Ligand SMILES: Nc1ncnc2c1ncn2[C@@H]1O[C@H](COP(=O)(O)OP(=O)(O)O)[C@@H](O)[C@H]1O
């Protein structure tokens with residue numbers, strides 16, 4: 001059964017770009033990277049120091065912006081420098097740095113609806129040479145190909161959550177995947193047990209930016225945000241705020257966090273809406289690297 005599952009995943013779902021693209025996403029191609037290059041170079045020349053020769057970069061002494069209690073600051077305080085590379089090179093370089101430490105483990109992206117798990121996840125999978133999968137799409141496939149919204153309508157949220165848990169269990173047996181999880185996957189402790197087989201990263205996006213993104217694309221694929229008439233942004237913002245109240249602590253269970261507010265602060269931007277998925281993916285690799293480095297140090301200390 002598991003072998004069949006693994007095989008069907010490998011040869012159909014995860015390499016079927018039609019399915020991958022079924023959800024609206026801002027997936028970015030490397031050709032697009034050049035457009036962000038100038039901004040990145042400005043950032044780099046403004047803040048970062050010459051690169052050290054060691055594989056892992058030591059944290060620098062730059063001013064630290066807002067941080068979450070459990071997580072360290074960002075790439076932009078890390079002391080790395082890549083002034084002569086474009087973003088594709090940075091992504092590649094960072095992925096190569098973490099690859100031996102990652103050792104084929106899956107990456108799980110967690111975060112609120114619309115936080116960019118799918119968009120950023122595809123960039124990460126491409127640069128790491130991993131396959132990408134979206135747990136919502138896998139659940140849809142398992143329920144006769146009907147949409148998440150339709151699953152909620154016909155069978156209820158509990159049914160969807162059970163399917164989601166079962167999918168995460170199966171995924172936990174796999175390797176070399178970037179998994180975009182549903183925004184609510186964090187609420188069940190059992191799901192964390194499965195995600196802990198890999199490395200989890202929380203995309204932490206301010207709620208107003210999320211509400212704006214979702215108001216732009218509509219709530220048709222996100223049943224928990226469906227609303228009647230009225231201002232889409234305001235209704236979505238309220239609903240997201242309530243959900244975040246319930247889930248904020250659960251997201252913080254992730255091994256690493258990417259804070260868009262931190263990135264924007266370091267770039268001198270007032271809001272996060274100009275941060276491209278590529279920049280966010282770079283930060284994700286940096287934060288994953290920070291976690292793996294800590295893990296590596298822990299093993300050295302404990303004699304593994
Ligand atoms: N960095 C970003 N800046 C602006 N819009 C983004 C960014 N990342 C994703 N989006 C857009 O936000 C919406 C939700 O993104 P998506 O990756 O589907 O989120 P999730 O998988 O977390 O629900 C999509 O329309 C996507 O194009």
Ligand SMILES: O=C(O)C1=C[C@@H](OP(=O)(O)O)[C@@H](O)[C@H](O)C1
Pocket residue numbers: 111112113114117136148181182183184185221222223224
């Ligand atoms: O936050 C949630 O509870 C949900 C998020 C959705 O996934 P995305 O985060 O990919 O939109 C989807 O799993 C379902 O609509 C429930």
